[in-house]
Amino acid sequence: DAGVTQSPTHLIKTRGQHVTLRCSPISGHKSVSWYQQVLGQGPQFIFQYYEKEERGRGNFPDRFSARQFPNYSSELNVNALLLGDSALYLCASSLVPREGLYNEQFFGPGTRLTVL
Amino acid sequence: AQSVTQLDSHVSVSEGTPVLLRCNYSSSYSPSLFWYVQHPNKGLQLLLKYTSAATLVKGINGFEAEFKKSETSFHLTKPSAHMSDAAEYFCVVTKTSYDKVIFGPGTSLSVIP
Secondary structure: OOOOEOOOEEEEEEEOOEEEEEEEOOOOOOOEEEEEEOOOOOOOOEEEEEEOOOEEEEEOOEEEEEEEEEOOOEEEEEEOOHHHHEEEEEEEEEEOOOOOOOOOEEEEOEEEEEEO | EEEEEEEOOOEEEEOOOEEEEEEEOOOOOOOOOEEEOOOOOOEEEEEEEOOOOOOEEEEEHHHHEEEEHHEEEEEEEEOOOOOOOEEEEEEEEEOOOOOOEEEEEEEEEEEEE
């Protein structure tokens, strides 16, 4: 089975532009989470989606948004790009979230975004 | 609020010697704790997880970690380092599937031949 896939692998944008990153979860996984990993730091949680609804949000501005589609794939959108948005954006998928339990997250290889 | 501290930003060991990567956490409730490894240009891989069962957790590739509540620690160990262990290691804390997942800043492990 294919793992989590993300596209594109690399992206270069300029300040003020908009970007859309895409993620396809492992078959059978219904929850998708997004993380931002700045060089030299650990990943920072941005969003979790399940059943097309936002279930969790990290400390990111409203310029960051996401959505999940009926096939459970997801898009992360970032508006008005800043230099500080340059990072590796990771997508992770997991099985149906279960209250009181933790489902292992499986990570994709990421999209490297460079903002000039 | 939850937080994770990884006490060493970089650890260097010789091949065949023991590995110790330190992690301390802060949580107002009983957490779930994990170690992930990230090899260059590869995705994050789960090494092991603690979810309130046995305090000594065995993971893949010979790694293990011990949950010590009194010390709020979850250190990662391996008896004998291999060259392929060179990577970035992240300690992670969360509560449930609906809670924010908190990654530590990471420890870069170098293995000297």
